[in-house]
Amino acid sequence: MIDTTPAELRLNLGRNLTHGLLDALGRAIVTGQYDDGPFPTEAELAKQHGVSRSVTREAVKMLTAKGLVSARPRQGTIVQPRSSWNLFDTDVLRWLLNRKFSIELLRQFNQLRSAIEPEAAALAAVLADDGDLAAINAGLERMKAAETGADQILEADIAFHVAVLKGSKNPFFAQFQDVVATALRSSIQFTNRIKGHSASIPDHAAVAHAIVKRQPEKARTAMKKLVSDVLDLMDTVEQEKNGKAAKRR
Amino acid sequence: MIDTTPAELRLNLGRNLTHGLLDALGRAIVTGQYDDGPFPTEAELAKQHGVSRSVTREAVKMLTAKGLVSARPRQGTIVQPRSSWNLFDTDVLRWLLNRKFSIELLRQFNQLRSAIEPEAAALAAVLADDGDLAAINAGLERMKAAETGADQILEADIAFHVAVLKGSKNPFFAQFQDVVATALRSSIQFTNRIKGHSASIPDHAAVAHAIVKRQPEKARTAMKKLVSDVLDLMDTVEQEKNGKAAKRR
DNA sequence: ATGTCCTATTCGTCATATAAATGAACAGTA
DNA sequence: TACTGTTCATTTATATGACGAATAGGACAT
Known part of the structure; x- marks a missing residue:
């Protein structure tokens, strides 16, 4: 059929x-x-x-x-x-993540994010212009405001991370704007579980603050923590799913 | 016309x-x-x-x-x-890097590599299978053997980095196989200048050794050094080109 | 000044015909 | 038998012409 x-x-x-x-x-x-x-x-x-x-x-x-x-x-x-396959084509990525049984792929994607986004945050702390900083703060404010709203917080989260990537002023990091946005939107079925935890406002605020204060190292470590927490949480979810045997990392 | x-x-x-x-x-x-x-x-x-x-x-x-x-x-x-534009499409990347005046883009690409490859090396140290390890060592040996050969060393260098990315067992990191290979081949006009320096056999050997010995942290730092050296060298080249004023980083 | 309608332009789609490439079967030869 | 060259059928590649659908921009009326 x-x-x-x-x-x-x-x-x-x-x-x-x-x-x-x-x-x-x-x-x-x-x-x-x-x-x-x-x-x-x-x-x-x-x-x-x-x-x-x-x-x-x-x-x-x-x-x-x-x-x-x-x-x-x-x-x-x-x-x-x-x-x-070009995994960084948003169509391909969306098709893959909309499949069933793509939790493992989503975990691997967050592994990539934990490599990319901290570095992007560090670059943004040095190179972001006023508009970028405003966008980053706007994303943060949207997250605070939407703390109650249902799925609005997802879009706010996306806006924040996209603004940081854009602020890096590196087109290759900026490329991940669409990729990250697509991945987050395509994986709601999994992230719903995590949403409450991942949308940690203080952690996001720490990243924003470091970038605005032009502190690359702080921005890097703060973003690293942010993404690593999501990754750890995904590992936990996957371990629960596997019953008891946790395979890796 | x-x-x-x-x-x-x-x-x-x-x-x-x-x-x-x-x-x-x-x-x-x-x-x-x-x-x-x-x-x-x-x-x-x-x-x-x-x-x-x-x-x-x-x-x-x-x-x-x-x-x-x-x-x-x-x-x-x-x-x-x-x-x-999808920068991680090998066609697009090749078109861009074959242009004139794309040194800046190449530098930004190496910024990306310095985020990606160390993490990939760390993953490879944990997850690479025997075939991957063999490929990594083979790449290293090819580099040693081709130390005299003209441009053979470029292909050997590519083979090494591709093998590490593949060994990460993460499809998103693995995706960069083609991207890195395309970028390195497309930028010969710039890398010729750097080739002699970048093809540092001991540094590559350190990465390979750490991966084979299953030491993720060592692999990460060794790879980080490897790529950072290239990046620093590119900055130097760019600064020379700009006369005296060094802009950033 | 504003809203409505018209029209030319351009992509979107369809149908059909012919060319080019190539894997596979086949025939021929040593 | 083993090897080589040829033919053939299949499938994509290209060409051509026609019509439909959508819309930017102007004409027009209000």
């Missing part, structure tokens, strides 16, 4: 048929729909989803650009090994 | 017309060819490069997937702001 209709494709997420098909195929690939059987041919895809070959080809081209598939004449289109 | 011919497109880098056009357009965009004027319409692009609208559309779709452009009816295709 991987077939869809044009109407469904439009609804899905895409602004148009191509994006809808892209989304459907992306989800199907990351959930392993084509792990045993081969990827359908252009003609089959077009027929299954009730769209033209043009739409099919352009969707597949976008999948190619994201590293999920490669296409060659006679061989057909083949799903690439996971190692060549 | 941004026009090309089909033959040139095939030669460029692409296996076919679509990839050739993708490459030509990607380079043109990152070099700011369309910063003042608007991006050409489908019909114009097809005419300028002597290809059909199908090829044009599929190339533009790939650019869309990489975040370089967005397309809407009547509005046309527009180049997105740099902040939404």
Whole structure:
């Protein structure tokens, strides 16, 4: 039942048929729909989803650009090994994290955050301009204000971390704005559990304060603590899930 | 003179017309060819490069997937702001680093490496399997062996760092395999200057030794030193270039 | 000045035809 | 048998032409 209709494709997420098909195929690939059987041919895809070959080809081209598939004449289109998927493409990341059983991936993502964000905070403490500082403080204030609101606090949390990344003035760190935002939004089903704990206002305030005061080392350690706490909490959750045996770190 | 011919497109880098056009357009965009004027319409692009609208559309779709452009009816295709380009797409990164005047970007990339690779080394010290350890040692041996060879040492260096990233067993760190490899290869024009210094065999050996001995902290600090040295050297080069005024860091 | 409607432009989609690439089967040869 | 070159079928790659849908911007009326 991987077939869809044009109407469904439009609804899905895409602004148009191509994006809808892209989304459907992306989800199907990351959930392993084509792990045993081969990827359908252009003609089959077009027929299954009730769209033209043009739409099919352009969707597949976008999948190619994201590293999920490669296409060659006679061989057909083949799903690439996971190692060549572009995990920092927000579409790919969203597809992966919206799957079931992606807690481990989310944990690994937070491992990455614990490498990235402290360094970004240190850079921001040196390089952030007035606008960045204002955005960081605004995010913090939003968190304080939304301390009661349901999911507003998630968006406030995102705004804070995004502002710090932007403040680093390094485009590679700034790139993680979208990635972090996507990851946090895509993993609500897991983070709900943690939300109450992770949204530690004082810890966030410590980061903001250090950055505003232009203290890189303090900013680094404060952010390190912030992300590490989330990571530890995730480990705890995972250990509970595993019953008793905690595997690693 | 941004026009090309089909033959040139095939030669460029692409296996076919679509990839050739993708490459030509990607380079043109990152070099700011369309910063003042608007991006050409489908019909114009097809005419300028002597290809059909199908090829044009599929190339533009790939650019869309990489975040370089967005397309809407009547509005046309527009180049997105740099902040939404996917810097961790190897194509985009290569286009950017092959530009002139990208030393600053390369420095910022090494800032990222100094955040990523030490953490990856620490993880590898805990999680790397026998194959990973063998690959790390192999990379080190290749560096020793190629100490005389001209550019072989670059590939050996890449192999070493890639092996460490892979050994982290974290797909997000592993993702940087391609990114780091692309960056190092794309920046030969700058790294030639540094090569002699950066290829410090003892420092690399220290990292490998710590990982094999399962000492995460030692691996982290050793890798940190390795990348920081490159970063410092780049700062020095940049300062020389700027005459006398050193700006930051 | 404001809101409504119209129209030209551009991407979006569809359909069809032909070319190019390549894996596999096959035939030929030593 | 083992190797080599050829043919063939399949699938993507490219080309072409047509029509639909959305909308920016102007014309127009109020």
